Amino acid sequence: MRVVAEAAAAVEIAVVDQCQRKCRRDCSRPSPQTLAAIHFCPNQKFCTFWTKMARFRDITEDFKDAVRREALSLGYTESKMAATMASFIIHKPRERTQFTKAALKTLESIGTLEQFLRKHRKDYVDLHRTTEQERDSIEHEVTVFIKACKEQIEILKASITDEESNSKGWLGISADNSNADTIAHKHGVVLILSEKLHSVASQFDHLRAIRFQEAINRTMPRRKLSHVPNLNSVDHSKLEYEEGKETDEIELNSRGVQQQLLDDETRSPGGAN
């Protein structure tokens, strides 16, 4: 059975060759869809490589054999043996804690937000697909959503510290939930969530910057005609804020946008990851 595991490696090697011959694509490059630089064969129809690669390193079957043999040598009864082996297949559904449930829910929300952004990205950026008002409303929705996610994360964070302090006073709460590792894990969960949210928010900031840039570009040729909207003061800027006399409604809108954008730009900490 040692051969099985080792053969796995060899098959893998062979399967890549096979995949490459069939697909005629370079299986070593990650496909465009991957986010985490995981390999997907671009041509999944032919590519059994992905599943096989994982499967052949998997020696759980060997482990099961070892368990079976050990159980026999320990004198397990038929029923006990059956129960033991069944535990490999049947996993009793684990009851997740409140904390985990909430965290997963928040993660889902962030995922939804990301999908929303992806779907409307083109609409938002392309000037001909949406009106200013529609874009404003997209912005508004996204901002509200981000805020909601942020709040959820804050609640999660607070619940950790609550539990920390509670477990010291209450007799009923088991020690399991309050050990240092569990608390560290929960902080880890919160950190992961906030990093993910931050990354999505940065993506959106980037989109807004594009919109702003376009707004600027549009006002450029018109600078001789009408007064150009000014910027809210940024620290190192030497420009001063001035009330502008806009004759154009579009410019009025874009000024508000610009101010808001720059407010957020200067507030956003240190740029993307």
Place this chain on the structure above:
Amino acid sequence: MSLNLRQKQSECIIRMLNLNQPVNATTGMANEEVYKILIYDRFCQDILSPLIHVKDLRKHGVTLYFLIDKERKPVGDVPAVYFVQPTTPNIQRIAADASKSLYDVFHVNFSSSIPRPLLEDLASGALKSDSIHRISKVHDQYLEFVTLEDNLFSLADKNCFVQLNDPSAGDREIEAIVDKIVSGLFCVLATLAVVPIIRCPQGGPAEMVASALDQKLRDHLLAKNNLFTEGGNFTSSFQRPILCIFDRNFELAVGIQHDFRYKPLVHDVLGLRLNRLSVQGEKGGMKSYELDNSDPFWAANGSLEFPEVAVEIETQLNKYKKDVDEVNRRTGGTKGAELDGSDLVGNTKHLMSAVNSLPELTERKQVIDKHTNIATVLLSEIKERSLDSYAKKEYDMMVRGSIDRSELMSVLKGKGTSNDKLRFAIMYLISSENIPQSEVDIVEAALREAEVDTSSFQYVKKIKSLNVSLASVSSASRGNIVDWAEKLYGQSISAVTAGVKNLLSSDRQLALTRTVEALMEGKPNPEIDSYILFDPRAPKSSSGSHLRGPFKESIVFMIGGGNYVEHGSLQELAHRQQPVKHIIYGTTEILTGGEFIEQLAFLGKKMGLGGSTAAAPN
């Protein structure tokens, strides 16, 4: 397809972190279990640390990470991913963790293939504590090697050279060492997913490793033959890479010589390890830096000589200052009440581009500061030890084949650590074929006077003398010599000085590089014609003569220890070619000159040459 070992290993690790499930393209995490705890042993920590940062761990849902032998508390509701070597202590610890129900679910991953008995130990341990249901999956990951750059890896196999050249090592011990190397190489090939053509010089550890590796690959390829519909095909040699295996004794000088290029200097002098470095900062405290290919200065200037590096730092600094001035100038703009429309919008654009370029400018400055710091510390070491002088004189010695005695003495009596002087003295031994015994004695005396332990010097002296006496064996000493020679597997020890001939021809052309060039070209060449060829895919009977090249890609493996000088030289070779070729360089461990000397010293003492009792090098 260009072989990128770092990328491939990273992919495997990321897949492992995602519990070996396919990754959801939108969330970037596995669907089933988003959060997990990672547990590793020290060896696997070294594998992970050059490849993945803590914040990248978080991207894959890892909330906590621990060493396996640390005291850990239970954490519920989250699976644990173990990534450890398949050793008895690790197995026992996993079984103990499972019995204590530290975590709900265990995903166990071994860095190399776990031997059957150990797997059974794990099974029995978990059974006895009734915790089988906790162990969800067990994997052999075939990742037991450390990748430092896209094309540089090490097996982290300590003291391999000592073990292989130890006169008291028995057959079984040597076999165990060879197996370990073969297992590591097998992991590399499995990760790259290639079955190369293998070539090596005759005799010695290189042939042993090559032959054992060939056998291992054959066994595996034969086992599942039915999956190959086009089984037994010989893909053209152009697509399969060549694996060239060498032993350190092939070219000893490279491991000892002082080099004056940036990467080798930083490694040799400042103790670069796993791409990390700690140096005294300018303001006092210790600073820790990371040096890998994501550092543009390091990647671009690693092979420059040190003075050129200093110039380059200066250049970058001036460019940076100029760019900052430019930004300031543009955003300066008009001050005062009058606001000309054109200026405003123009300034806005400049302002925006300035804001956008700030992160980039900051990063550039950080890189410049980092290397200024490193170069400053290096410079003080160089000055204190006259390393530039050592490097130059050793080079001259090798090229000329001799050195003026007064110059030699002045070096041995001059600046430098004991190791510096030892290295210089050994280079002297290596640099010329025939040195009168009297001269050697004088050098030894000078070393002793400088209170330097001469064991390593004695060892190389012995090796060299064996080479001479092998040619004319006298009956009196035959017994010892044959024994000793047998221990070295009949390897030609003239290889010790072989490197000299090649150095004489072109500048800094290592024997290794010339040989690899010849092997990759595949044309008939007296230097390599005697080399053995293994093709794990071909039936044993075939001659395989059509698989001698040319090769676009190669993996070069040095048994017994290697360094950045060899790596750099091979990369130079690869880039010189038309079209550009790809060479991955690996070794059993990456050694500084000082560390290698220590191993030579240990061997010298083992042979009773040094005097004091032998203690294994760190």
